[in-house]
Amino acid sequence: MTSILCSGSIALDTTRTPFKTVENVLGGAASFFSLAASFFASVHILSVVGKDFPEEYWKLLEKKANLNGVQKKEGKTFHYDSTFSFDLYHRQTNKTELNVLGEFEPVLTGEAKKCEFVYLATMPPEKQLKVLQEAKGRKLVFMDTIEFYIKTERNALLKTMSHVDGVVLNDAEARMLTDEVNLIKCGKKIHALGPKIVIIKKGEHGCLLFHDGKVIPFPAFPLEVIIDPTGAGDAFAGGFLGYLAKIFKQDTRPTTQDFKTAMAYANVMGSLAVEDFSVNKLASATKEEVEKRFREYCELLRI
Amino acid sequence: MTSILCSGSIALDTTRTPFKTVENVLGGAASFFSLAASFFASVHILSVVGKDFPEEYWKLLEKKANLNGVQKKEGKTFHYDSTFSFDLYHRQTNKTELNVLGEFEPVLTGEAKKCEFVYLATMPPEKQLKVLQEAKGRKLVFMDTIEFYIKTERNALLKTMSHVDGVVLNDAEARMLTDEVNLIKCGKKIHALGPKIVIIKKGEHGCLLFHDGKVIPFPAFPLEVIIDPTGAGDAFAGGFLGYLAKIFKQDTRPTTQDFKTAMAYANVMGSLAVEDFSVNKLASATKEEVEKRFREYCELLRI
Numbered sequence: 133m134t135s136i137l138c139s140g141s142i143a144l145d146t147t148r149t150p151f152k153t154v155e156n157v158l159g160g161a162a163s164f165f166s167l168a169a170s171f172f173a174s175v176h177i178l179s180v181v182g183k184d185f186p187e188e189y190w191k192l193l194e195k196k197a198n199l200n201g202v203q204k205k206e207g208k209t210f211h212y213d214s215t216f217s218f219d220l221y222h223r224q225t226n227k228t229e230l231n232v233l234g235e236f237e238p239v240l241t242g243e244a245k246k247c248e249f250v251y252l253a254t255m256p257p258e259k260q261l262k263v264l265q266e267a268k269g270r271k272l273v274f275m276d277t278i279e280f281y282i283k284t285e286r287n288a289l290l291k292t293m294s295h296v297d298g299v300v301l302n303d304a305e306a307r308m309l310t311d312e313v314n315l316i317k318c319g320k321k322i323h324a325l326g327p328k329i330v331i332i333k334k335g336e337h338g339c340l341l342f343h344d345g346k347v348i349p350f351p352a353f354p355l356e357v358i359i360d361p362t363g364a365g366d367a368f369a370g371g372f373l374g375y376l377a378k379i380f381k382q383d384t385r386p387t388t389q390d391f392k393t394a395m396a397y398a399n400v401m402g403s404l405a406v407e408d409f410s411v412n413k414l415a416s417a418t419k420e421e422v423e424k425r426f427r428e429y430c431e432l433l434r435i
Numbered sequence: 436m437t438s439i440l441c442s443g444s445i446a447l448d449t450t451r452t453p454f455k456t457v458e459n460v461l462g463g464a465a466s467f468f469s470l471a472a473s474f475f476a477s478v479h480i481l482s483v484v485g486k487d488f489p490e491e492y493w494k495l496l497e498k499k500a501n502l503n504g505v506q507k508k509e510g511k512t513f514h515y516d517s518t519f520s521f522d523l524y525h526r527q528t529n530k531t532e533l534n535v536l537g538e539f540e541p542v543l544t545g546e547a548k549k550c551e552f553v554y555l556a557t558m559p560p561e562k563q564l565k566v567l568q569e570a571k572g573r574k575l576v577f578m579d580t581i582e583f584y585i586k587t588e589r590n591a592l593l594k595t596m597s598h599v600d601g602v603v604l605n606d607a608e609a610r611m612l613t614d615e616v617n618l619i620k621c622g623k624k625i626h627a628l629g630p631k632i633v634i635i636k637k638g639e640h641g642c643l644l645f646h647d648g649k650v651i652p653f654p655a656f657p658l659e660v661i662i663d664p665t666g667a668g669d670a671f672a673g674g675f676l677g678y679l680a681k682i683f684k685q686d687t688r689p690t691t692q693d694f695k696t697a698m699a700y701a702n703v704m705g706s707l708a709v710e711d712f713s714v715n716k717l718a719s720a721t722k723e724e725v726e727k728r729f730r731e732y733c734e735l736l737r738i
Contacts, residue, residue: 219616313522314660314661316657320659336618338641338654348657349654349655349657350654351653351654356619356620434695434736435695435732
């Protein structure tokens with residue numbers, strides 16, 4: 133079975149929506165990514181938590197992912213506090229307390245180094261590069277980033293980006309990175325920075341896949357009730373890389389059609405993530421639910 | 436051959452984009468709709484122009500549509516002057532000179548009354564209702580409207596809407612009409628107002644089709660270069676109704692799959708419309724180009 137190494141944050145989130153507030157719930161890119169990817173492949177997490185990290189969250193993650201690369205440090209877990217707008221589309225950060233994440237130095241275990249797939253969730257770009265370089269078994273590497281690093285560490289970011297196979301960004305990040313408005317131009321410019329596979333996410337408006345000279349649009353799975361958009365992008369990435377890991381064969385490259393199927397699973401996992409707070413839905417969903425929604429999504433698109 | 440009656444404006448547009456300005460070019464909902472629909476069915480236009488309406492535009496429309504219902508009045512043609520934002524997504528109206536359109540009283544010719552399909556492009560809702568009621572041969576009626584009538588003539592609008600089979604609105608209009616943020620809730624509320632088929636357009640983000648209890652999302656055809664978004668929505672409607680007219684059979688209702696194919700043609704016609712100013716691309720495109728893009732669109736969506 134192909135393994136995915138995911139480096140990134142594990143967080144305690146306080147999430148305020150117009151309808152409800154939840155405090156200190158399980159969050160962080162690595163949590164969302166890993167729970168989504170675990171439906172398809174085995175996942176190793178590279179992250180750090182503090183002494184305050186609840187045992188029940190540890191057990192929840194441990195059921196779905198290998199936590200040997202998750203350090204437990206003196207101090208508090210990374211805490212992210214944000215408020216969503218009425219339309220659940222715009223998020224305002226109230227507080228970012230890095231705590232133990234601030235000093236995090238990723239150390240790859242022997243088994244982590246052997247993982248064929250690597251997902252570099254948002255971290256300082258030089259740390260992403262370090263993980264990539266130490267992941268000696270890597271066959272396919274994807275990365276994410278945020279506006280903060282595009283603004284403040286552009287050079288380091290471009291260096292890391294030149295080493296990865298693919299990037300997953302949202303529309304605002306893609307525009308900021310390339311200084312282009314049209315997202316198709318953005319995607320092509322990001323190709324020129326190195327990544328052969330570019331995914332630009334547009335939240336409820338779906339996403340664009342750039343690969344092999346093609347631009348392929350995908351609508352989001354239509355949802356009438358969205359509870360909490362936190363983690364949708366990382367769950368999306370987990371579905372995408374998870375499916376690719378599942379079908380991975382040594383010495384065979386995924387086809388465009390494989391990438392499209394992976395994008396469908398990505399949309400499915402993103403849509404599940406937003407149907408409840410925290411990782412609740414990803415943690416409770418069954419493989420049957422995932423497959424059912426995948427079939428529904430494909431049926432929606434069939435002309 | 437099934438005929439479509441389209442009532443709506445024929446305009447002279449002044450369109451200002453960050454890259455170029457064109458003055459007094461052929462515009463208006465009826466022009467865009469009819470040229471797009473003419474690829475699939477015969478179209479009768481119900482509209483009005485002034486004495487200043489250029490002969491070359493008349494001839495252009497006459498080649499593709501029946502103009503017996505287009506009145507030529509003393510005075511000037513409806514003139515619309517607008518400026519697009521840098522991202523070509525937001526439009527600001529500079530001037531709306533209704534001119535002869537202000538006094539327009541639609542009068543249906545005998546052949547117009549026999550049309551099986553009716554498209555009520557934006558007009559005062561009571562005039563839309565009058566056209567609908569006089570179109571005795573009607574089998575399928577769609578309507579569009581704008582924020583102005585949602586704000587100022589809500590009751591008349593709701594009355595007209597209760598008589599049509601389908602509506603085509605953009606996201607802002609749908610939200611304003613229903614007082615809902617989530618577009619899926621919007622679509623369901625609009626169903627409750629009467630229309631069995633609801634289409635919510637999201638510009639470059641594609642659109643949603645509501646029909647028979649289903650919500651079906653469609654991405655827009657990806658375009659790297661957009662010249663002028665004017666008329667995209669009406670060209671979209673022209674592709675949609677045009678295709679449905681082409682496959683129309685007495686006493687057989689279109690299936691969800693028919694509506695999906697129609698939505699694909701709608702996206703194709705909308706994407707063609709924005710690739711040049713005015714109706715230029717719609718007027719010059721060939722059936723082969725339309726079919727080629729349709730196949731490309733279907734291939735993009737195939738998982």
